[in-house]
Amino acid sequence: MSTTSVIYRHTSVYNLLMRGLYGRHYGARFEAIAALIPDGAEVLDLCCGPATLYTRYLRGKSVRYKGFDINERFVDRVVAAGGDGLVWNLREDTALPRADYVVMQASLYHFLPDPDPVVRRMLEAAREQVILAEPIRNLTTSSNRTLARLSGRFTDAGEGAQAHRFTRDTLDRALARYADRIASTSLIAGGREQLYVLTPHPRAHVTSAS
Secondary structure, eight states, X not given: OOOOOHHHHOHHHHHHHHHHHHGGGHHHHHHXXXXXXXXXXXXXXXXXXXXXXXXXXXXXXXXXXXXXXXXXXXXXXXXXXXXXXXXXXXXXXXXXXXEEEEEEESOGGGGTTOXXXXXXXXXXXXXXXXXXXXXXXXGGGOSOHHHHHHHXXXXXXXXXXXXXXXXXXXXXXXXXXXXXXXXXXXXXXXXXXXXEEEOSSOOSOOEEOO
């Protein structure tokens, strides 16, 4: 029997929880990413969830969108929305298809303790940029142990619960080996998520905003 958390089995529950977590900053987390992607670009969205980035923020830009997720229900939603969806397990060491922009939002923690193989494959697939946004303020890292334990139970996307999360420092350290690929960093969604823009090839300068 699948242990997948209820939020990953029901799109409506997933969306309700995300809106509750981010409050008035919910839309801003998608807007920040959509602003980086030009009209007509080819986009590969990894761990895409219910395709909110595409349906609400990118479809009007006529992008060529591919949404990959381990959750078949989410992939079905991508296809129903007019995108190209595929069930894909990123834990498998399989090369990703090429795209102009490769995106991952709020999902890198699923690959702890070593997210490097996923980041490396993202960089190999991107023609223009990798756009990576990850929460650095989380319920599961709360000092309230009961709250942290309960929230950790809702993190199983199909591969087991993931109670560990990034902080700003641990995320910076995880991506430190790609320092020469980082074009910019910034805080988005009211400071809840850290946004990194990486290039496939080394850069000479890095800009940072907070």
